[in-house]
Amino acid sequence: MRSFFLFLSKNKSLTKLAKRYGFKFGAGRFVAGETIEQASRKIKGMNAAGFVVTVDHLGEFIDNEQEARESAKECVHAITVLAKEELNAELSLKLTSIGLDISRELVMQNMRMILDVAKQHQVNVTIDMEDFERTEQTLHIFKELRNEYSNIGTVLQAYLYRVEADIEELTAFDPYLRLVKGAYKESHEVAFPEKKDVDENYRKIIKLNLLQGNYTAIATHDEAIINYVKQLELEYRIPKERFEFQMLYGIRIDLQKELLNEGYTMRVYVPYGRDWYGYNMRRLAERPANVMFVLKGIVNK
Numbered sequence: 466m467r468s469f470f471l472f473l474s475k476n477k478s479l480t481k482l483a484k485r486y487g488f489k490f491g492a493g494r495f496v497a498g499e500t501i502e503q504a505s506r507k508i509k510g511m512n513a514a515g516f517v518v519t520v521d522h523l524g525e526f527i528d529n530e531q532e533a534r535e536s537a538k539e540c541v542h543a544i545t546v547l548a549k550e551e552l553n554a555e556l557s558l559k560l561t562s563i564g565l566d567i568s569r570e571l572v573m574q575n576m577r578m579i580l581d582v583a584k585q586h587q588v589n590v591t592i593d594m595e596d597f598e599r600t601e602q603t604l605h606i607f608k609e610l611r612n613e614y615s616n617i618g619t620v621l622q623a624y625l626y627r628v629e630a631d632i633e634e635l636t637a638f639d640p641y642l643r644l645v646k647g648a649y650k651e652s653h654e655v656a657f658p659e660k661k662d663v664d665e666n667y668r669k670i671i672k673l674n675l676l677q678g679n680y681t682a683i684a685t686h687d688e689a690i691i692n693y694v695k696q697l698e699l700e701y702r703i704p705k706e707r708f709e710f711q712m713l714y715g716i717r718i719d720l721q722k723e724l725l726n727e728g729y730t731m732r733v734y735v736p737y738g739r740d741w742y743g744y745n746m747r748r749l750a751e752r753p754a755n756v757m758f759v760l761k762g763i764v765n766k
């Protein structure tokens with residue numbers, strides 16, 4: 466089932482169809498709106514309740530220069546709306562949405578344009594991590610830009626064998642790192658195939674990153690992992706200001722509130738836009754029970 470949804474998530478024809486037919490098929494379960502203006506109304510409420518946010522303009526695997534430039538302009542627009550509305554929110558983006566698969570020159574131009582505006586408005590930008598084919602390039606770009614900008618972070622995936630070495634190397638850059646389990650279908654040659662090994666490696670890299678003194682965003686809905694982080698906090702007297710929890714919009718809202726009430730920084734990843742298809746397919750892959758929400762969305766239209 467997981468492989469089936471991950472296969473669907475990368476299907477370009479279905480992505481285009483979904484985009485053309487708009488905001489349908491239960492997308493609202495995981496996506497905050499089609500525009501940043503719609504999303505920002507929801508973010509305002511979330512900020513008022515104490516949550517901080519990272520906003521993601523949906524889009525990935527773009528192979529057309531004009532679309533990549535439009536997507537980058539939308540990121541700039543999102544940053545200006547977040548600043549104007551005085552929202553407590555950062556921006557997350559995928560490099561393939563702004564030209565990674567087209568040319569290095571284009572993606573760097575777009576990133577610098579986005580980071581300049583973000584810096585001006587004191588907004589942080591996190592580069593999401595995509596599939597393994599793009600890991601090396603993504604980290605290379607992150608390192609180059611980290612030397613120029615302080616408002617940039619990235620993501621590392623626990624399912625990759627290389628992740629520990631990446632943390633060791635990136636520590637020299639004083640990085641803002643979001644640690645996740647990993648959402649793509651990867652070969653056993655580069656990633657742990659068994660969930661129990663991914664979970665074990667996730668624990669290992671969380672501890673390593675925290676003890677290296679890097680600011681750590683722990684992005685998971687897994688209560689066992691969250692409890693492990695709380696244990697580390699006590700055992701190593703790690704101040705709450707050195708880490709935060711992150712979860713996806715619409716998932717485990719009960720747990721999000723619980724962590725907030727316990728005094729932790731709780732950041733919600735809020736996606737918006739018309740290109741929701743690949744994102745939603747990965748959420749279905751993580752939990753096939755979510756199919757029911759999607760089916761209900763179709764029936765209710």
Ligand code: FDA
Binds near residue numbers: 622
């Ligand atoms: P796991 O999959 O073990 O789930 C633990 C429990 O959480 C489940 O039993 C269920 O209760 C709940 N749960 C998990 N997923 C759910 C879902 N879709 N619907 C309902 N309940 C669910 N990945 C990546 O490769 N690159 C990236 O850049 C990012 N970025 C990112 C940002 C943020 C803020 C988050 C939270 C996650 C990501 N991810 C990601 C996705 C991540 O790699 C992973 O696929 C998901 O977080 C699911 O894994 P969990 O850690 O939640 O554990």
